[in-house]
Amino acid sequence: MEFNAPAGENLFDRSKVVGKSTRRIDGPLKVSGRAPYAAERHDVAANQAYGWIVGAGIAKGRIRSMNLDEARKAPGVIAIVAATEHNAVGSSDWNIAPLFGGRDIAHYHQAIAVVVAETFEQARAAAGLIRTSYDSADGRFDLETAKEKSKVGTGFSGDKSESTLGDFDSAYGSAAATVDATYTTPDESHAMMEPMASIAAWEGDRLTVWTSNQMIAWGKKALASILKIDEDKVRVDSPYIGGGFGGKLFVRADAVMAALGAKAAGRPVKVVMQRPLMFNNATHRHATIQRVRLGADQDGRITAIAHECWSGNLDGESGEDGTLQTPKLYTGANRLTRSFVAELDLPEGNAMRAPGEAVGHLALEVAMDELAEKLGMDPVELRVLNDAKDTVPADPDTKISDRNLVRCLREGAERFGWSKRNPQAGGNRRGRWLTGMGCAAGYRAGPTEKSAARVRMDADGGFTVETDMTDIGTGSYTIIAQTAAETMGVPLERVNVELGDSAFPASSGSGGQWGAASSTAGVYAACVNLRRAIGEKLGFDADAATFEDGKANLNGESWEIADAGALSADGEMTYGDFKDGYDVGTYAGHFAEVKVDAFTGETHITRMLSVCDAGRILNPLSARSQVIGAMVMSAGATLMEDLHVDKRFGFFANHDLAGYEVPVHADIPHQECVFLDTLDPIISPMKAKGVGELGICGPGAAVANAIYNATGIRVRDYPLTLDKYLDRLPAIA
Amino acid sequence: MPDDGYLNVSRRGVLAGGVGSAALAQASILRAQQPMPGSQSGNEGPSTMRIRMTVNGTPQEVDLDTRTTLLDTLREHLKLTGTKKGCDHGQCGACTVMVNGQRINSCLSLAVQHEGDEVTTIEGLGTPDDLHPMQDAFVEHDGYQCGYCTPGQICSAVAVLEEIRSGIPSHVTDDLTGPMRPTEMEMRERMSGNICRCGAYSNIAEAMAQVAEA
Numbered sequence: 001m002e003f004n005a006p007a008g009e010n011l012f013d014r015s016k017v018v019g020k021s022t023r024r025i026d027g028p029l030k031v032s033g034r035a036p037y038a039a040e041r042h043d044v045a046a047n048q049a050y051g052w053i054v055g056a057g058i059a060k061g062r063i064r065s066m067n068l069d070e071a072r073k074a075p076g077v078i079a080i081v082a083a084t085e086h087n088a089v090g091s092s093d094w095n096i097a098p099l100f101g102g103r104d105i106a107h108y109h110q111a112i113a114v115v116v117a118e119t120f121e122q123a124r125a126a127a128g129l130i131r132t133s134y135d136s137a138d139g140r141f142d143l144e145t146a147k148e149k150s151k152v153g154t155g156f157s158g159d160k161s162e163s164t165l166g167d168f169d170s171a172y173g174s175a176a177a178t179v180d181a182t183y184t185t186p187d188e189s190h191a192m193m194e195p196m197a198s199i200a201a202w203e204g205d206r207l208t209v210w211t212s213n214q215m216i217a218w219g220k221k222a223l224a225s226i227l228k229i230d231e232d233k234v235r236v237d238s239p240y241i242g243g244g245f246g247g248k249l250f251v252r253a254d255a256v257m258a259a260l261g262a263k264a265a266g267r268p269v270k271v272v273m274q275r276p277l278m279f280n281n282a283t284h285r286h287a288t289i290q291r292v293r294l295g296a297d298q299d300g301r302i303t304a305i306a307h308e309c310w311s312g313n314l315d316g317e318s319g320e321d322g323t324l325q326t327p328k329l330y331t332g333a334n335r336l337t338r339s340f341v342a343e344l345d346l347p348e349g350n351a352m353r354a355p356g357e358a359v360g361h362l363a364l365e366v367a368m369d370e371l372a373e374k375l376g377m378d379p380v381e382l383r384v385l386n387d388a389k390d391t392v393p394a395d396p397d398t399k400i401s402d403r404n405l406v407r408c409l410r411e412g413a414e415r416f417g418w419s420k421r422n423p424q425a426g427g428n429r430r431g432r433w434l435t436g437m438g439c440a441a442g443y444r445a446g447p448t449e450k451s452a453a454r455v456r457m458d459a460d461g462g463f464t465v466e467t468d469m470t471d472i473g474t475g476s477y478t479i480i481a482q483t484a485a486e487t488m489g490v491p492l493e494r495v496n497v498e499l500g501d502s503a504f505p506a507s508s509g510s511g512g513q514w515g516a517a518s519s520t521a522g523v524y525a526a527c528v529n530l531r532r533a534i535g536e537k538l539g540f541d542a543d544a545a546t547f548e549d550g551k552a553n554l555n556g557e558s559w560e561i562a563d564a565g566a567l568s569a570d571g572e573m574t575y576g577d578f579k580d581g582y583d584v585g586t587y588a589g590h591f592a593e594v595k596v597d598a599f600t601g602e603t604h605i606t607r608m609l610s611v612c613d614a615g616r617i618l619n620p621l622s623a624r625s626q627v628i629g630a631m632v633m634s635a636g637a638t639l640m641e642d643l644h645v646d647k648r649f650g651f652f653a654n655h656d657l658a659g660y661e662v663p664v665h666a667d668i669p670h671q672e673c674v675f676l677d678t679l680d681p682i683i684s685p686m687k688a689k690g691v692g693e694l695g696i697c698g699p700g701a702a703v704a705n706a707i708y709n710a711t712g713i714r715v716r717d718y719p720l721t722l723d724k725y726l727d728r729l730p731a732i733a
Numbered sequence: 734m735p736d737d738g739y740l741n742v743s744r745r746g747v748l749a750g751g752v753g754s755a756a757l758a759q760a761s762i763l764r765a766q767q768p769m770p771g772s773q774s775g776n777e778g779p780s781t782m783r784i785r786m787t788v789n790g791t792p793q794e795v796d797l798d799t800r801t802t803l804l805d806t807l808r809e810h811l812k813l814t815g816t817k818k819g820c821d822h823g824q825c826g827a828c829t830v831m832v833n834g835q836r837i838n839s840c841l842s843l844a845v846q847h848e849g850d851e852v853t854t855i856e857g858l859g860t861p862d863d864l865h866p867m868q869d870a871f872v873e874h875d876g877y878q879c880g881y882c883t884p885g886q887i888c889s890a891v892a893v894l895e896e897i898r899s900g901i902p903s904h905v906t907d908d909l910t911g912p913m914r915p916t917e918m919e920m921r922e923r924m925s926g927n928i929c930r931c932g933a934y935s936n937i938a939e940a941m942a943q944v945a946e947a
């Protein structure tokens with residue numbers, strides 16, 4: 001089915017299941033410990049052995065030798081696959097440095113061996129007996145220096161990140177008020193709670209990998225290309241995923257080393273990447289340096305807007321494009337955005353939740369706060385005044401599909417009590433606390449990808465949906481069941497959902513906040529085909545009928561759909577070119593309140609609110625969780641998250657969950673999230689857009705602006721830890 | 734000091750428990766040095782021990798490499814995979830279980846330290862068809878996303894409410910002598926060893942509040 005014109009009125013506009021807050025259908029399994037994650041599939045393959053990955057001890061260079069003798073003799077060892085005895089694996093479209101690269105070392109903790117043993121303890125102990133010596137080479141580990149040689153690169157989308165409109169320089173030069181500020185954001189880690197994990201088993205030349213992966217179809221292709229085997233010979237299965245945030249978009253070393261280990265051992269092998277390896281072996285969000293220049297007239301109308309970003313990566317090509325939201329958010333006739341990428345020899349940077357925008361907002365939305373202050377304007381009013389209306393500010397040929405940013409900001413300000421904010425920064429002191437409020441706007445694209453599914457009706461009228469779509473905590477199981485229940489006109493309890501197996505029809509997968517909109521549209525397409533099959537069997541025109549309470553009704557006649565007997569239909573939703581003329585975005589108004597200890601500088605977030613405009617919300621219960629979860633991660637980026645680069649040796653020094661700090665319970669107050677009841681007819685028949693990344697676009701900037709409002713100190717180097725401003729706190733007495 | 738004297742009791746309890754477990758650990762080490770009949774020794778193989786413990790009410794007896802953590806005993810040997818491994822280093826709380834009624838990070842504890850102990854895991858709290866009130870509250874309030882930290886959160890949450898009920902103070906307890914209340918801050922402080930990268934904290938707090946008030 002092709003979606004080739006804006007959606008008109010359809011069955012979702014009269015929905016009974018879709019759009020209603022619904023407990024997750026996989027919830028009881030998860031809370032009772034019965035949902036099996038990748039490393040827990042004891043049942044899928046007998047005689048599993050344990051693999052332990054050895055990571056390189058240098059950042060760049062070549063392995064001179066590996067002494068494997070002692071390890072091979074160690075108790076329980078079955079096989080060792082080592083870089084000195086095994087060729088580098090092939091490459092794929094989804095990773096830069098080889099996941100097992102022979103003697104050449106591309107980054108610190110790159111996999112150089114896997115030790116397979118009877119038990120976990122034996123594999124770990126034997127791995128410790130391997131002695132490796134290296135010829136180290138000099139590497140480039142400092143973005144500030146490497147940036148000099150950077151060139152315009154690409155963000156996650158693969159497009160060159162550069163756009164201009166009008167004449168920025170002269171407009172900026174003649175603006176009544178200007179801001180020229182540079183912000184830095186550090187390397188960040190996904191730090192999902194379930195580490196990379198895979199069980200691999202060979203049957204002849206066929207490989208099955210039970211793993212934890214967001215994008216099953218990509219994973220299958222990547223494994224085939226990395227292992228140089230036929231794609232048809234690979235099966236990937238990933239029904240439960242303990243968080244990904246972009247870190248599990250791609251096949252990584254756990255899957256590859258499990259496959260190599262299993263081949264060498266001649267039996268199934270389970271590999272869980274040890275947590276201390278995750279930060280340097282796996283991918284991370286690249287650090288950025290961002291310069292934002294804003295020029296406005298006296299009334300606050302933006303006349304000039306420039307956003308430049310520098311990041312680095314192994315390939316000097318794909319970076320963290322912090323400018324992504326800037327062409328979309330605010331009007332202004334003269335514009336410039338450019339994202340430069342330098343070559344760095346740090347571990348591979350790649351997509352992390354809202355790649356680009358998440359850190360882009362930390363710069364742009366603070367610069368807007370700085371501009372509001374220069375103009376003596378309220379920061380909400382400045383944003384409202386410069387809101388884009390019908391077309392994309394940097395690309396006037398592209399229409400905006402449906403945008404309610406002003407409502408988000410206004411309604412948020414109202415709910416949050418924004419009028420009580422003291423515009424005088426540092427002017428609010430209550431006892432030991434300096435208090436402040438901040439706001440930010442949020443923009444994140446609402447993309448769709450083609451997505452397929454199969455829907456089966458059993459003889460007794462029960463339904464099963466099968467698709468390789470994944471649920472990374474986003475609630476896919478439930479919204480897919482809701483979609484099928486709605487379209488087939490049956491109660492939710494009649495629908496069973498099976499996900500994550502590459503044997504099922506290929507879906508959009510989970511990433512870039514396209515999953516909810518795309519996968520449900522694919523399930524809808526399959527359901528429409530199943531309705532037609534039922535209609536054909538029972539002799540009615542399914543497209544004209546309404547399906548309700550297990551019956552199909554048309555012109556006063558009624559059919560029990562179960563009477564059609566067992567049937568199955570595949571379907572796929574694809575998207576027509578008409579969408580190219582539109583920018584489909586999601587929007588938010590974010591608000592935060594903080595208190596900063598006047599003595600110690602310690603920041604506590606006391607309130608957070610996000611008002612979101614993302615079309616129809618399929619399941620408000622789980623959508624809200626995605627937003628508040630993203631608000632937590634955004635708060636983390638502002639207050640604490642920071643991979644510290646050891647610039648001598650080229651690695652992230654704080655590579656575990658004690659050193660890499662993420663928000664914990666005590667850091668996060670009660671959070672509010674409000675969804676505007678909107679519908680976007682351009683995105684899909686469901687008129688629903690994703691929210692999982694919108695929630696990380698802006699809340700952190702609102703927190704940063706609140707800290708400024710509380711203290712009067714502007715720190716532009718994230719995270720805003722107290723050592724960066726303690727000496728500048730207002731005098732106590 | 735109020736008459737119920739819970740501080741005295743709990744301090745004595747803590748001391749007694751401390752001495753007891755030290756003695757047990759000592760005994761375990763001694764036994765570990767004498768290989769079990771049938772177990773390998775020296776370079777030929779790891780030293781193993783037979784461990785007996787009760788898990789979710791069921792007596793278990795397993796021969797284990799003495800390096801095996803309680804967490805891996807549960808996950809790899811007893812195939813109770815509800816208890817999660819997030820870090821294996823005591824940094825995340827995903828592996829939280831209750832041992833003799835107290836929550837611990839099972840990754841930081843060797844199985845040989847638990848001879849004779851009563852272990853309760855997430856599987857022992859409830860089943861999908863018969864959820865513990867805390868499990869049910871997590872579903873109702875959507876106190877999770879990916880679900881990977883969830884068993885640890887739930888075990889901690891159940892234990893935290895019990896700790897507050899028994900008057901064990903925390904870093905944020907204002908009044909050490911008055912009755913202790915399950916305030917939001919008390920719960921957030923005590924839950925801070927359980928990381929949720931999906932950021933379900935606000936919902937978890939609501940789930941806990943509902944159970945605390947019930």
Ligand code: FES
Nearest residue numbers: 821823825826840
């Ligand atoms: S696995 Fe035990 S604390 Fe993380």
Ligand code: FES
Nearest residue numbers: 878882929930931
């Ligand atoms: S639910 Fe995913 S880490 Fe807590």
